[in-house]
Amino acid sequence: MELELLFSLVFLLLVRISGASSGSRNITSMFTLGDSYIDTGNFVIMAAPVIPVWIDKPPYGETFFGRPSGRPSDGRVIIDFIAEELGLPFLPASLANSSDDVSRGVNFAVGGATAIDVGFFERNSLAPFKLLNNSLDVQLAWFEKLRPSLCNTTEDSRGCFSKSLFIVGEFGVNDYNFIWMANKTEGEVRSYVPKVVKTIALAVESSSSSSDRPAELIDDGAAYVVVPGNPPTGCSPTVLTLRRSPDAADYDRVSCLRGVNDVARHHNALLRAAVGGLRARHPRATIIFADFYEPIRKILENSGQFGVVAGDVLKACCGAGGGAYNWNSSAVCGMPGVAACRDPSAYVSWDGLHFTEAVNHYVAKGWLHGPYADPPILRAIHH
Template sequence: MASCMASSLFQKHLLLLIALPIVISSSPALRCHDSIISFGDSLADTGNLLHISRSEGRPTHAGFLPYGETYFRRPTGRFSDGRLVIDFVAEWLGLPYVAPYYGDDGGRSAADFGKGVNFAVAGATALDAGFFEGRGMGNSVPNESLGVQLGLFKELLPSLCDTSSEFQSSDKEEYDPSTGCLNWLNEFSQYHNEQLQRKLNHLRELHPQANIIYIDYYNAALRFYESPDKFGFDGGILRACCGGGGTYNYNSSALCNSNARVCDDPSAYASWDGIHFTEAAYRWIFKSMADGSCTVPKLDISCPSLAFE
């Protein structure tokens, strides 16, 4: 899919998954990171289980001394006598200790996650609780799996990352003059698609009896942006038909709804709401799929009576 459409990427935030190697390429002087986002279990939990257990009336032993006695001089919910690896990472980056998602620590509000947030919960598993319940082990596993933590992260993401700007740049050299799209973002999409095709080739080798077809939305749609007039998109190729106003009629906080600004003729636009295509655009993409020009390998679904409108 063409990357000049609205996207949401998370920049300048360090994500830590305590279970995988941690590679950091910054120093306090460089300040390469603005915040830390952490996932995991008791190795990284800075207080989540403590707050969960208190709210449920079943205090955890990490909420009592001698836990925390070495550094904090009080129990903080950390399963240690003091700081964890994530605390030393925060100190090294010159950032505050990462606030637990379910409560405050040292007076910080649970809603104040501008410098980071920790979703790690002691006892959390990679697989969801349902997996263990089906095997008779559900009572011993908290429902705070990695999937749950990632779900909470996705809910919180809009407040952590302002996407209202479509990554606009004041440097005209960063844009492709033929499409008006940011070069680096489209290059990222191209790289993703290359890696996807490599994986599909591997799957074809593993399953030679399967017919795996790669449909290249990116290049099928890129034609619109290079030559919009050829496809009847004269409403402004980068503008959304339905949206919240602005240069591209797109605003992540004012999406397409009954109160949005809607164009008179959607068929003159490739973008419907700044993220998705219009029917007219999807029709052209389908034609590219049907004639095999954007599929790998070529897809032949033609028959004598098939005609395109």
């Protein structure tokens, strides 16, 4: 009887080990581009010599790392959970120049990054300050520079990245936020959506701006590409504070700003259609649309089910000023005297702009297992 029990326990253990490693057998590395939602330290490295930075100060990182880690959250960001699921290490920030083994993945995402090149915003007076040069095309150039160290130049790079997962985004939130901050109307902001979406779609096809190397990211490398849409930025404590309106009609039933979210939804609709076009042109690649909007709305609209106090659903956990959003531009998270809430997992927003680790985990699960990805990542890589 004891022997049978021992065999049963060993069998169950083997099943669990097999299940945990199945993803890593199909995906051996992950490369990510994006903005602050998935940044793991690049913004701190890039911005600290130029402007004041607060995300490298406590209480950032308190939930998981016990210290600031360069991530704009109380703990892990979305790609950390995806890496864990795939049996990969946390991705090092590309600008860190660390001794980490880059063959298993690198994160090129930088806080504040735009899809459109920064020169466009400066030339059209759409940026209220000097922007860091960290847009999508710049991140792709960083990837290109690293490529020789990832692939043997004598081998077909298709084979080099055939077991790599690429995440291109989220992009677009900063593009639109800069235009909103330039006091443009909803119609004017909406008019930029096709340009943003086209920029993202072109990046998915090509990791080089050179016209003589078309469709490189897919045709010459990536077999699996995830393209996330925009979250409902009209529910962000920062946006809600900066664009506060006296007109009740400007707010939806969760008290988010309708116009800002309408632009996000329009972006997502066009991006989803663009992904469909990419699939038709590149049937050998697996291109996944990751929904960033619906999981956040799900939590906001069903706060009780997620342990979020209804009255705090639109408040920042770490912030100052109290009120409906607990966000103050002159006393942001990380500044001296600005405190975090006791339980970040009971909040949606960590610092007014970014999500708590609990929310990041929920989004990652939805992308990995469904229902917030088409197709779910794990289903796609095991197909």
